Amino acid sequence: MGKSKKRKSVVEKAVEPESYPDNDKDVFDSIQTYLRRKLCQNARTTEIHGLEKERRDLFELIKRTATAGESNSVLVLGARGSGKSMLIRSVLTELTADKDIEQNLLQVHLNGLLQTDDKVALREITRQLKLENSVGDKVFGSFAETLQFLLDALKSGSQSSKPILFVLEEFDLFAFHRNQTLLYNLFDISQSAQTPICVLGVTCRLDVIELLEKRVKSRFSHRQLHLFTSLPFEEYQQLFASVLSLGKDFPVQSMASDWNKSVQALSKDASVVDVLKRLYEVTRDVRSLQQLMVYPVGLLCEDHPRLQAADFQESMKMLSTDSKAAMLHGVSILELCLIISMKHLCDIYDGEPFNFEMVYKEYQKFAQRRSSMQVFEKPVVLKAFEHLIALELVRPMEQSHGSRVQKEYRLMSLLIHPSQVLTALQKYPNCPTEITQWASCATAV
Numbered sequence: 001m002g003k004s005k006k007r008k009s010v011v012e013k014a015v016e017p018e019s020y021p022d023n024d025k026d027v028f029d030s031i032q033t034y035l036r037r038k039l040c041q042n043a044r045t046t047e048i049h050g051l052e053k054e055r056r057d058l059f060e061l062i063k064r065t066a067t068a069g070e071s072n073s074v075l076v077l078g079a080r081g082s083g084k085s086m087l088i089r090s091v092l093t094e095l096t097a098d099k100d101i102e103q104n105l106l107q108v109h110l111n112g113l114l115q116t117d118d119k120v121a122l123r124e125i126t127r128q129l130k131l132e133n134s135v136g137d138k139v140f141g142s143f144a145e146t147l148q149f150l151l152d153a154l155k156s157g158s159q160s161s162k163p164i165l166f167v168l169e170e171f172d173l174f175a176f177h178r179n180q181t182l183l184y185n186l187f188d189i190s191q192s193a194q195t196p197i198c199v200l201g202v203t204c205r206l207d208v209i210e211l212l213e214k215r216v217k218s219r220f221s222h223r224q225l226h227l228f229t230s231l232p233f234e235e236y237q238q239l240f241a242s243v244l245s246l247g248k249d250f251p252v253q254s255m256a257s258d259w260n261k262s263v264q265a266l267s268k269d270a271s272v273v274d275v276l277k278r279l280y281e282v283t284r285d286v287r288s289l290q291q292l293m294v295y296p297v298g299l300l301c302e303d304h305p306r307l308q309a310a311d312f313q314e315s316m317k318m319l320s321t322d323s324k325a326a327m328l329h330g331v332s333i334l335e336l337c338l339i340i341s342m343k344h345l346c347d348i349y350d351g352e353p354f355n356f357e358m359v360y361k362e363y364q365k366f367a368q369r370r371s372s373m374q375v376f377e378k379p380v381v382l383k384a385f386e387h388l389i390a391l392e393l394v395r396p397m398e399q400s401h402g403s404r405v406q407k408e409y410r411l412m413s414l415l416i417h418p419s420q421v422l423t424a425l426q427k428y429p430n431c432p433t434e435i436t437q438w439a440s441c442a443t444a445v
Ligand SMILES: Nc1ncnc2c1ncn2[C@@H]1O[C@H](COP(=O)(O)OP(=O)(O)OP(=O)(O)O)[C@@H](O)[C@H]1O
Pocket: 039, 042, 046, 047, 048, 049, 050, 051, 078, 079, 080, 081, 082, 083, 084, 085, 086, 087, 203, 204, 239, 286, 287, 290
C-alpha cells in the first residue's frame, strides 16, 4: 500500500470510533492525529477551564432569544486567546443539541476581517440566511430598507419571526465602517420589538464602546462579558494534562487509560513543571500553551512512543528564541563590525540616533588599529550598511520619501539591544577574538 494511502486510512481510523488500528505504528499515528486535531482545530471536545459564570450568563442570554423571542445585545471582551470564540462555540453546541432550538434559531456569523464594509456584510447576511432568491434583482433605497426586507422575508405566514443570532467577530472593525450603518441598524432592531435578534459582539479591544457613535451607543444594551485568563498555576498544569489526554472519543480506549496516566505523570515531572512555570510567567493564555505542545506531539512515532520532558524543554527553547539575535548569526564579519560600531555609538550617545558617517568612522578606528583586519572601502561598507537596513536590524528615523538628506547622513536607530549583540556574538561561528573583545569593552576603541 502506498504511504499516502496508508496515512489516509489511519486518519479515517482515528475519526471513526468503530475501527481499531491494528499495529503499534497505527496506534501512535492515531494518537498523534487525535492530539493534532485537539491542538490545531479547536476541537469541540476541548474541556473549558474556568469561565463557568460567563458561560452560564451567555447561555441564558442566547436561550432567552431562542425560546422567549427576547432581543438582546452583548459584547464579549477579552485578550487574544482568552477563549472568546471557544466559549461561544461551546454555548451554541449545547443550545443546538436541543432540537427545537436548533430548528428555531437562525445564526449569522460575521467577521470584521472578512466583511470589510457594510455592503459585503449585507451580502453575507443574505447568503447565510439563504435569502438570495427572495432578494433577486430588487433595488433598495437604503441599508435599513434592505435589512428590514431580509428580516420580513424570514417571517412565516403567521407573521411570527424566527429569532436570529448575529455573532460579530472582531467587532471593533465594524465600528470603522462608514456611518456604522450595520451596527446602528442591528442595535436599533434589537431595541425595537420587530424581530427577536441577539447581537453578540466579540472583540479584544476593551475600549470598543468609545469607538461607537453616540446614536449607536445609545441603542446598545451595555451588557458586557469580560473574560480574564486568571487560571491559577495548578489549574494551568491540569489544563496541560487535559489537552494532551485522550478523550472518550479516541478509538483505542484500552490504550487511552495507559496514555493518560503517562501524561498525568509527565505534568508533574520537575523539568516539565519548570517549563510550564516559565511560560506561565510570560503569558497565561492557552494558545501559547498549545503552541508549546505542537513540537512534542509532532515527534510522536513508533521510535518515540511517549511524550518526554526533554521535548518540552526543546520546544520552550524554540518558542523563546530571540529571532533578531538568531539573524545576527547569518551576517558577514563586516556587517557584524558595523553592528558593534552602532552598539558603541548607542552607549556613547545614550541611545541617540546616528548616521552612516559616524558608524563608518567608528569602524575605521577599530579596523585600522588591528593589523590583521581587512579594511574595506567606504562604498563596500555602505553596501553592507544598506543590507542591515534591509534586514531591519537598523531603521531610518524618518521615511526617505521626500527627504533630501544624503543617505550617508540620514539619522538611523539600532533595532537590537546591546545585550542581544553580546549574546549573539557568543554563538557566532568562528568569530575573531578581537571582535568579541571589541564588542564587550565598555566604550569604543
Ligand atoms: N479557559 C480555557 N479552557 C480551555 N481551553 C481554552 C481556554 N481559553 C482558551 N482556550 C483554548 O485556547 C485557544 C484559543 O481560544 P479562542 O480561539 O477561543 O480565543 P479568542 O479569545 O477567540 O482569540 P482571538 O481574540 O484571537 O479570536 C482555543 O484552542 C481554546 O480551546
